[in-house]
Amino acid sequence: MEPLIKIDLDKIIKGDDPVIVDLGCGRKKKQGRISVDKLDLPNVDIVADLEDGLAFLPDNSVDEIHSRSVLPHIENFENLMREIVRVLKKKGTAHIFVPHFSNPYYFSDYTHKRFFGLYTFYYFVDTQCQLRRKVPNFYTDIRINIISQRLVFTSPFWLRRRIKKLFGLVVNCHRSIQEFYEENLCYIFPCYGIEIVFTPSE
Numbered sequence: 001m002e003p004l005i006k007i008d009l010d011k012i013i014k015g016d017d018p019v020i021v022d023l024g025c026g027r028k029k030k031q032g033r034i035s036v037d038k039l040d041l042p043n044v045d046i047v048a049d050l051e052d053g054l055a056f057l058p059d060n061s062v063d064e065i066h067s068r069s070v071l072p073h074i075e076n077f078e079n080l081m082r083e084i085v086r087v088l089k090k091k092g093t094a095h096i097f098v099p100h101f102s103n104p105y106y107f108s109d110y111t112h113k114r115f116f117g118l119y120t121f122y123y124f125v126d127t128q129c130q131l132r133r134k135v136p137n138f139y140t141d142i143r144i145n146i147i148s149q150r151l152v153f154t155s156p157f158w159l160r161r162r163i164k165k166l167f168g169l170v171v172n173c174h175r176s177i178q179e180f181y182e183e184n185l186c187y188i189f190p191c192y193g194i195e196i197v198f199t200p201s202e
Helices: 009-014 077-087 120-124 158-171 175-184
Strands: 020-023 034-037 062-068 088-099 144-152 193-200
Touching (some): 062 077, 077 088, 088 144, 144 158, 144 175, 158 175
Parallel strands (some): 020 062
Antiparallel strands (some): 088 193
């Protein structure tokens, strides 16, 4: 699928304002962001299939990438991760939200192709920077620095949302509590999703 670019992308990249890209924006466009989606919706600036990567963006050209509930739909996840790292500036940040594998609503979406858990993004991190439970990092040469990772607890129901928010404050106090939670409690008290911020590794 050849990207359809509806904006003066070169001018934006060479301008003085931060270059912020929203991958898989859907119907919502946020002010000051370049919106990218596979569907040619009125608010989409660049119509492109993320399975094909981000070839329309030059190396080291983006200050921030935002993506909410998009990565579970990507078949070639590793390729998109490589592209995100490629286009981010040296100190650029990726702000990602993905559903957690214990999310009971995850399985309702037939378009989801993969699961995400606490350790998923640590496969792209150097060994010495990992959580207590080590995961191999030799599957890929893509490297990131994880700035923050938070488990998100919420519900569409008011009372449950309040309770889960308090539970999330406890779980996110420390990485060791996050690990204990995912190993022992996630199927008793399901997690809604994961918010992660990372930069390219130098």
